Amino acid sequence: xxxxxxxxxxxxxxxxxxxxxxxxxxxxxxxxxxxxxxxxxxxxxxxxxxxxxxxxxxxxxxxxxxxxxxxxxxxxxxxxxxxxxxxxxxxxxxxxxxxxxxxxxxxxxxxxxxxxxxxxxxxxxxxxxxxxxxxxxxxxxx
Amino acid sequence: xxxxxxxxxxxxxxxxxxxxxxxxxxxxxxxxxxxxxxxxxxxxxxxxxxxxxxxxxxxxxxxxxxxxxxxxxxxxxxxxxxxxxxxxxxxxxxxxxxxxxxxxxxxxxxxxxxxxxxxxxxxxxxxxxxxxxxxxxxxxxx
DNA sequence: GTCGCTGCAAACGCTTTGCATCCTT
DNA sequence: AAGGATGCAAAGCGTTTGCAGCGAC
Numbered sequence: 001x002x003x004x005x006x007x008x009x010x011x012x013x014x015x016x017x018x019x020x021x022x023x024x025x026x027x028x029x030x031x032x033x034x035x036x037x038x039x040x041x042x043x044x045x046x047x048x049x050x051x052x053x054x055x056x057x058x059x060x061x062x063x064x065x066x067x068x069x070x071x072x073x074x075x076x077x078x079x080x081x082x083x084x085x086x087x088x089x090x091x092x093x094x095x096x097x098x099x100x101x102x103x104x105x106x107x108x109x110x111x112x113x114x115x116x117x118x119x120x121x122x123x124x125x126x127x128x129x130x131x132x133x134x135x136x137x138x139x140x141x142x
Numbered sequence: 143x144x145x146x147x148x149x150x151x152x153x154x155x156x157x158x159x160x161x162x163x164x165x166x167x168x169x170x171x172x173x174x175x176x177x178x179x180x181x182x183x184x185x186x187x188x189x190x191x192x193x194x195x196x197x198x199x200x201x202x203x204x205x206x207x208x209x210x211x212x213x214x215x216x217x218x219x220x221x222x223x224x225x226x227x228x229x230x231x232x233x234x235x236x237x238x239x240x241x242x243x244x245x246x247x248x249x250x251x252x253x254x255x256x257x258x259x260x261x262x263x264x265x266x267x268x269x270x271x272x273x274x275x276x277x278x279x280x281x282x283x284x
Numbered sequence: 285g286t287c288g289c290t291g292c293a294a295a296c297g298c299t300t301t302g303c304a305t306c307c308t309t
Numbered sequence: 310a311a312g313g314a315t316g317c318a319a320a321g322c323g324t325t326t327g328c329a330g331c332g333a334c
Binding site for chain 4: 014015016035056
């Protein structure tokens with residue numbers, strides 16, 4: 001996410017104030033952000049930012065692999081910055097925090113089993129875990 | 143899905159023509175269905191069926207565990223009938239077919255690893271596989 | 285100077301709500 | 310008879326599109 005400017009210009013797109021604002025908001029995000037939240041935070045950095053541009057910029061970033069889309073109960077189209085490699089998201093249901101974890105061999109094993117059982121050829125998988133983070137676990141105590 | 147009438151009346155709800163139509167459409171579904179598709183097919187069985195009722199009925203069925211919600215690229219709120227036990231969905235990207243497969247120990251292992259790595263307490267997981275089913279694989283060949 | 289990018293406003297589509305009526309219980 | 314269920318119409322939201330002006334290259 002720190003080399004987004006190179007990714008953008010390298011793929012023939014322009015580096016603008018709006019995109020810089022969105023990129024910074026995402027870089028500082030502690031979890032998945034809705035378009036509306038990106039807009040509100042982005043306006044602190046670039047007051048003339050519009051919601052339409054947030055949609056277009058987030059689409060573009062996702063297309064370039066700079067962000068990852070996250071599904072939540074309350075909506076399908078939240079975004080979080082993505083790091084290299086194949087990762088999955090783990091969300092805290094209490095505070096909304098999200099972390100990534102790398103894809104493990106366990107998934108590969110499961111996919112192999114399912115392929116032999118169903119005769120499908122599996123191309124991709126969507127995995128998300130939900131739970132309570134360490135901080136929220138502590139808060140619940142006596 | 144065949145005992146939906148008992149589940150409904152057992153939980154204090156009524157068995158009506160609209161709900162029967164929706165239930166039959168779901169029972170015959172070869173894959174995940176959108177609300178609109180449920181409406182169209184349901185009207186063949188119960189012509190006065192309305193879209194609003196489809197929404198309410200699908201919500202109710204999901205609440206009672208009779209159906210499972212499925213996430214797809216083109217939308218978040220499709221439904222398919224659900225069977226007993228913890229299952230996940232496998233979707234064919236060519237023909238839209240969907241099958242279920244049971245949750246395996248591989249997931250439990252992965253969850254254990256992630257919990258020790260992140261210090262989260264994982265409560266639930268969302269897993270969906272996408273690929274090509276055996277029939278569509280055959281079609282592609284020479 | 286060119287052409288992509290932006291923001292506003294309007295259009296759009298999906299989902300929910302209000303309400304009078306119907307029908308299961 | 311009572312109250313949940315239904316369907317229509319309208320409201321409500323989030324998302325996309327059209328267009329004229331602006332700004333990166």
